Amino acid sequence: MDQAPATSLQDIVGHAKEYGFVFPSSEIYDGLQAVYDYGQNGVELKNNLKTAWWKAMTQLHDNIVGIDAAIFMHPLTWKASGHIDGFSDPMIDNKDSKKRYRADQLLEAKAEELAAAGEPEKAQALLAEMGRLLSAEDLTGVRELIIAQDIKCAVSGTTNWTEVRQFNLMFSTQVGSVAEDSSTIYLRPETAQGIFVNFLNVQKSGRMKVPFGIAQIGKAFRNEIVARQFTFRMREFEQMEMQFFVRPGTEMTWYNAWKEARMKFHVALGLPADSLQFHDHDKLAHYANAAVDIEYKFPFGFREMEGIHSRTDFDLRNHQDLSKKKQQYFDAELNEDGKPYGNYIPYVVETSVGADRMFLAVFCNAYTVESVGEGDSAKQRTYLKLHPALAPFKAAVLPLVKKDGLAEKAQEVAASLKSTFRTTYDDGAAIGKRYTRQDLIGTPYCIVVDYQTMEDETVTIRHRDTMEQERVAIADLKAKIGYEVAMERILEAI
Template sequence: MSKQTDDFFKNIISHAKEYGFVFPSSEIYDGLSAVYDYGQLGSELKNNLKTYWWKSMVQLNENIVGIDAAIFMHPTTWKASGHVDGFNDPMIDNKDSKKRYRADQLIEDKIDRYAKDGKTDKAEQLQKELDDALNADDLARLKAIIEEHNIVCPISGTKNWTEVRQFNLMFATQMGAMADGAEQVYLRPETAQGIFVNFLNVQKTGRMKIPFGIAQIGKAFRNEVIARQFIMRMREFEQMEMQFFVRPGSELEWYTRWKETRLKWHLALGADPAKYRYHDHAKLAHYANAAVDIEYEFPFGFKEVEGIHSRTDFDLKQHQEYSKKKMQYFDPEINQNYIPYVIETSIGLDRLFLTVLANSLVQEDLSTPEKQDSRVVLKFHPAIAPVKAAVLPLTKKDGLPDKAREIMAKLKLDFNLQYDEKDAIGKRYRRQDAIGTPFCITVDYQTLDDDTVTIRHRDSMEQERVPAAELGRIIADLVSWNNLLEKLI
């Protein structure tokens, strides 16, 4: 990471805390590693991102419905899914710093450094070595690669490494009042299994016909050993997943379709298309016959924000075997019973949140020959902005606050607003720019005469005079979900 990109990433983190988007969890107790809290603006932005996903996935698709499955599930669920035996990461410890790292991520960081230093051949060769070792599950080879490329511990700076070994990422706990009779259960490491075990419930009660999908937004938990890159990798995180059930043999066609649909969804938010790319998996999970990541170019490099996977019939077949309940679908079009194949779209909400912050945070130089000036602005799409508009009386006297409050009382029934009467109007504009408020409504002395107000547009900083009575309609049009969703149809 160059100093410029490193500084930008630090600016994102500090801005997120300063303006109430993201706080370190339990900060008064020095925090908890890889755990974060969303503040007053962060929770609003997060909810808006969930709404955008839910509307685009469930509301726009007649054959996709949503559920909300419990976090706790019968422990056999995780045996059937393979998580008990196979949900592991290759870990390596540095004996001097006593820190534990994912071996593959240490190597990926080295690949990024080679690429940034212009050593493309070395980066490509190291990527091939890593892919070969991962495909072969060769832990000894992973350690050898770390040694051959002189990869050091980021803390101690030494190469005093242990052997690479597997580490299970699931959190286990006890369910039951009595210690002797307690049953070991797990905090779910993914939300997908809650969909699979409810496949028949949804299909039968909803009279769903193949192809159809089940969507879900929910918390998942993984004992990520490495806390790094802010909210990119956390122990408690939120997923937005949709499992799309299809007829066997049609899965790759649907896989391609969903791959294109999901990238289009990201780009609709207004990001630079050059910052996104597809990354096909070099090593497929044993249950998959195709897998791709949608990656975004963060300040620290391209990283996954969403995965699209063709999971075949593995999940339903496994649950049929372990539960002894038939997970088949009768297809009247071909007069045949079969276990459906599944296309999965899975997006990390926290990573999407970071993507939106990184894509929106801009520092603009507004200097003129007469005056030095600048502003920091979050250029959120208006539909997802935490605060839709700010109501600002020009001064704190002469009845302007009363008129502003009157306008606010009408608009807050439909929109999340802020009221601010402290400091000069220019400072108040800057505060709203910094939290991404797309529109500011200024109430001035002319308002008292003709009941018009000024709307100031965040991105252009242009101002227009409009009747106060028209504000509800004007703001509704500017922040409407339709402005996003129409791009997806």
Template sequence: MPAATMDEVVALAKRRGLIFPASEIYGGIANTYDYGHYGVLLKRNVIDEWWRAMVFERDDIVALDSAIIQHPRTWEASGHLAGFTDPLVQCLGKCKRRFRLDHLQEEAEARGEDPAKVVCPVCGGELSEPRAFNLMFETTIGPVQEAGAAVYLRPETAQGIFLDFKQTLQYARKRPPFGIAQVGKSFRNEITPGNFIFRTLEFEQMEMEFFVPPDEAGKWYDYWRQERLDWYARLGISRERLRLREHTLEELSHYSSGTADVEYLYPIGWSELEGVANRGDFDLTQHAKFSGEKLEWKDPQTGKGYVPHVIEPAAGVGRTILALLCEAYDTDELGGEERTVLRLHPSVAPVKVAVLPLLRKAGHPEVAREVYESLRTRMSAEYDDGGAIGRRYRRQDEIGTPYAVTIDHQTIEDRTVTLRDRDSLTQERVPIAELADELGRRVTNRTPA
């Protein structure tokens, strides 16, 4: 079963300033969201963990940050201009809303209904004939619209990597197998069914293209399928709610010889977290054809070259965050009252430790500030002296803070503090002099997946 309902996660995210609708004072824009303070910290931690796994703990992948606006020919070569479309239908009844036909048909099949007889899910009205619309946002370069000035906001980060393949070969001193990784915004003008941040108009991708000798593509495809599944487990997601789903022949893109989705059991059902695709040599071959540049690797010893094949693990930051929130959301009973808690893994928790002075009498705030200042240079820490201690604990539990440090009477006497664990609720005395090191060990401890 899913770990939480979507309504519970959405309500907590808004209440605690993680994620909330964008432009809300003007009524909002469908499927756009802002990240508050704790959401920003959570997002940054997720991205940092991805960079750690992809670049900092390996020596065969380099980083890139390519431009959002690429030359228009990029999207001709990649096939996005001609084929990046969705089937759009409009309700002919009362509500006049628009929907993606394929989404309505998938939902009908899941309910055991005939997908050829779908109607408007809002008012039950008849639907129009489907028409194709391109998902890319178009804009213009320069102060006026004129022929030849049309450009597009990128719908994926991958193409920038392929455009910079030759440049990267020249400076990075790498040879296949090696990868190029980047994190960045992408934009798709999708008709979306809601579901919070699962599918949005602008989103961040964590994408890596791994260039391999053609005869090694199958081996590396298997490797990256398992490696990416394990990464989510290391972030604290239960393997019972993770799976690898291989695409059928009918689902495969024309250039792919194999694609698998890492799926998570969201409240909306099993859905894609990340795709891992064996893209062959399609992308480099296409860009070589359209640009006139040779995009291949040559052996400096023999002079022989080849166009590498590409294995692509492509993940969404928003979908990863949503999975982590759904997985971490929990309730229990404490002191006769229900407690809501986000059991986030310490590596991604927005705040690692909260410092809570028990009293405001002389000595307590000063020592608490001293402890806080000693911790904040080592990890994300928060000082909280507002309200009763129980209320402060609940506040920190709801944003996922794994540890809380309480300064009390005994602290003034012997320079020890109470260290509280969010999940076990155990409390132990720790000397202030040893606190930073102890928390450092706990926060950075990564158990094998």
């Protein structure tokens, strides 16, 4: 079998819509930019990914527990976190096309263009200068750099740019039943703060000892200036975050440990090691003393999928200062300067992965087009090579034909499996077309009920990836397929 040419993002978008994975939101009204709905197969794949992450965090670690914090939080939360004062992107408009861009993304795209043209030193110099200007908040200098690099608007083709302005990314709304009594609150731009404000609630109620972690999966909202590349950058998205609380001075040990652990997790999902890489941050966020991204090679290049950050005590200390409530941990095991006890604000190591980005990475990796056969008889075959534990359906039960009791027997087999793993029944069209339907949504096993089944209670299992077939007793199906599709297979590989 020969591998087909590289997959384009358009291939992914088209397949995702046609086979019930991702739809444009409110499409009958021409959609809403950068907002997507997960279809009947997409929601299953995404839920399986979230389950894998949740189990990897809370089931494999005795010292990590989960919470589910509210989306709405007291507005002072975002003052303490720095989001009200500093959560913004540099925005620039083209006066001719009226199109809005992120200034840093225009410069990053130019740097990629220079690197592709064999000028990596110029590319690095450009990124370094951009970082210097942004750190100094020299927005005039950023505009001048864009013009000096002759960066043109993709629509108008001109360099007629406005001034660069900072654009706050938080969505705000009003809470209260009477307009004049209402106050402004925000849709959370990240899930981490819900963990930080519950740090002591969890620590005390769970009798947790440092080091320990708190995990959370939840929606976050950012009013992105330029949302693009399908589900990679959206205005409503889902985060899977874990904040790991450690003794000050041990944070770099834990940072490196979680860096390796998280890379191992992505490989366990089936993402190839050569499509993943670490990218250390050149410019650190205001709360971090170390930061690295795990990047996946999407059809549009290596991009961030997960971030691992050493956040120091920035968040807990700021919440303590603003709320006037102590956020300290009483460490009975600490013996410092001859003192038998110690109180301190823990340092935090964060792992934060976008559920939607991870979905897109797994979907892109699974999308496979192969040439089957040779010469004039060669045909292209498309299928989703998903890890069996992640597939929307684990097995499809197909009667060879719908007569002579085969359909009824196949329905009986399907019903017997449904309580063990997600199973579908299909008797429409020729058997080859039904195989193809299941391949296109990633079903790893097709179980065929034929005339021999009626004689000896055996069926044929057809394997998605190899198209090989084997004869198996109906009585053995639960154990055989159940083992392969269990979430255990992913957890064992971590």
